[in-house]
Amino acid sequence: MYKKLLIFISTLLVANDTKEYGWDFYDGAVNIGGYLDMTYDEKREEKFLFNDIALLFSSSHKRFDILGEVELSHISLDGKSNNSSDVDLNLERLQLNYVLSDKQTLQVGRFKSDIGYWNQAPILILQNTTTKPHIVGNFFPEATTGLLYRYNLNDENSLSFTFQDNTDISHQESAINVSRHKGFAYYGTDDDLSWHFSVGEYREESSIEADYIGIGLKYDIDDFDIQAEYFVQDSEISEEKPFSAYVQPTWHFREKDDAVMRIESYRDSALGVKEEIYLFGYVHRPNRNMVLKGEYIYHTELPLNRFVYSFSVLF
Amino acid sequence: MVFAKELVVVGNITFPKQSLTLKEIKSIFLSKKRFISGDKVLVMNFEANTPLRRCFEKSILKKSQSSLERYWRKAYYQGKHPPKVVKSLEMLFSFLKKVNPSIGYIEAGDIEDKNISILYREECN
Numbered sequence: 001m002y003k004k005l006l007i008f009i010s011t012l013l014v015a016n017d018t019k020e021y022g023w024d025f026y027d028g029a030v031n032i033g034g035y036l037d038m039t040y041d042e043k044r045e046e047k048f049l050f051n052d053i054a055l056l057f058s059s060s061h062k063r064f065d066i067l068g069e070v071e072l073s074h075i076s077l078d079g080k081s082n083n084s085s086d087v088d089l090n091l092e093r094l095q096l097n098y099v100l101s102d103k104q105t106l107q108v109g110r111f112k113s114d115i116g117y118w119n120q121a122p123i124l125i126l127q128n129t130t131t132k133p134h135i136v137g138n139f140f141p142e143a144t145t146g147l148l149y150r151y152n153l154n155d156e157n158s159l160s161f162t163f164q165d166n167t168d169i170s171h172q173e174s175a176i177n178v179s180r181h182k183g184f185a186y187y188g189t190d191d192d193l194s195w196h197f198s199v200g201e202y203r204e205e206s207s208i209e210a211d212y213i214g215i216g217l218k219y220d221i222d223d224f225d226i227q228a229e230y231f232v233q234d235s236e237i238s239e240e241k242p243f244s245a246y247v248q249p250t251w252h253f254r255e256k257d258d259a260v261m262r263i264e265s266y267r268d269s270a271l272g273v274k275e276e277i278y279l280f281g282y283v284h285r286p287n288r289n290m291v292l293k294g295e296y297i298y299h300t301e302l303p304l305n306r307f308v309y310s311f312s313v314l315f
Numbered sequence: 316m317v318f319a320k321e322l323v324v325v326g327n328i329t330f331p332k333q334s335l336t337l338k339e340i341k342s343i344f345l346s347k348k349r350f351i352s353g354d355k356v357l358v359m360n361f362e363a364n365t366p367l368r369r370c371f372e373k374s375i376l377k378k379s380q381s382s383l384e385r386y387w388r389k390a391y392y393q394g395k396h397p398p399k400v401v402k403s404l405e406m407l408f409s410f411l412k413k414v415n416p417s418i419g420y421i422e423a424g425d426i427e428d429k430n431i432s433i434l435y436r437e438e439c440n
Contacts, residue, residue, distance in 0.1 A: 020400065021391045031396065058394045062355045067394040097394070102348050121389050155342050222379040255381055288384045314388060 050075035275301035321423035359419035370439035
């Protein structure tokens with residue numbers, strides 16, 4: 001199986017300096033593409049993993065868009081979990097968008113929750129770091145199976161309302177699996193500055209209910225960007241996660257190279273942890289479809305100081 | 316290389332608007348605005364690294380190439396697609412003739428007596 005994967009990757013490396021993403025069919029009405037990620041994490045049991053190999057498909061008509069993402073994950077390259085039973089096939093997204101007008105969109109299916117910056121760009125090729133901040137996966141459901149209504153007040157400001165009152169259509173295990181989710185998000189931009197405000201409540205499949213609220217701020221110019229987010233959560237069983245926050249500046253110091261830093265602080269009452277995390281990373285993009293990343297993560301409390309590396313391709 | 320010419324944003328002859336603002340053009344070319352008078356608009360771009368496209372990105376979109384690459388990677392994942400790439404002026408004029416509404420851009424010197432609507436003019440910096 002690994003030989004086939006290596007052949008597949010080699011093909012991408014040779015063929016993928018394409019000008020656009022994916023392949024168009026039926027005169028551009030259908031597009032099929034995908035992405036893959038490999039990571040090396042020295043603290044993980046399976047150090048070298050194919051995290052994801054995913055297929056993306058989309059179809060756009062006058063008012064309807066269909067978007068799907070199917071993911072094959074957890075393929076170990078250490079030979080420690082090379083049975084097919086260890087490999088997951090997940091339905092990451094399957095959504096139908098009805099674009100009522102440039103102002104209003106109705107979305108139904110399984111989609112990334114419209115909460116926070118990381119859920120807007122949840123795959124490694126779109127991110128400047130291999131690891132994600134503590135906020136992601138701990139404060140709000142990453143995916144929603146339900147309905148989303150988006151209203152663009154104008155080109156700079158938009159509101160979205162998320163509703164879920166059913167079980168998840170994917171069997172994928174994540175930190176927060178929900179059977180109900182109600183969320184509201186506001187995103188605003190003013191030239192190079194953007195911000196968001198998010199609030200919501202959810203019920204986990206274990207029946208635990210929680211509320212969350214968060215804000216974010218981002219400044220993005222050609223050579224530099226910085227983003228920061230702050231979330232709090234209140235769970236009915238205890239105040240487990242009083243807060244989590246980070247600031248992440250990225251310097252695009254050469255056309256293909258970035259330097260990134262992240263400073264985080266969070267408290268987790270359930271784990272009895274209050275700590276800071278510092279990250280220093282380097283990003284190299286040999287072409288527009290590919291990215292290599294290396295980072296060092298320093299934890300002030302937990303024994304998780306380590307180097308992490310990744311390689312990602314969008315095809 | 317300096318491309319000291321005038322760029323003209325053009326639409327098909329029956330384009331539903333007489334002119335567009337810079338903000339509207341940015342929204343259309345970044346896939347934020349999909350409809351013109353209720354119809355889905357066909358948006359056309361030239362191949363990457365052509366002097367005219369560089370001028371368009373710098374003077375109209377006001378973004379660097381790497382910044383636009385970051386934008387389109389994310390937009391592609393969200394199901395948005397960049398403008399249709401045309402390889403020649405002839406191809407652009409052919410789509411402008413057939414599709415309503417459709418939009419692209421050319422050098423001012425290429426307008427000649429073509430049946431097109433002129434929507435915006437900008438000097439290349």
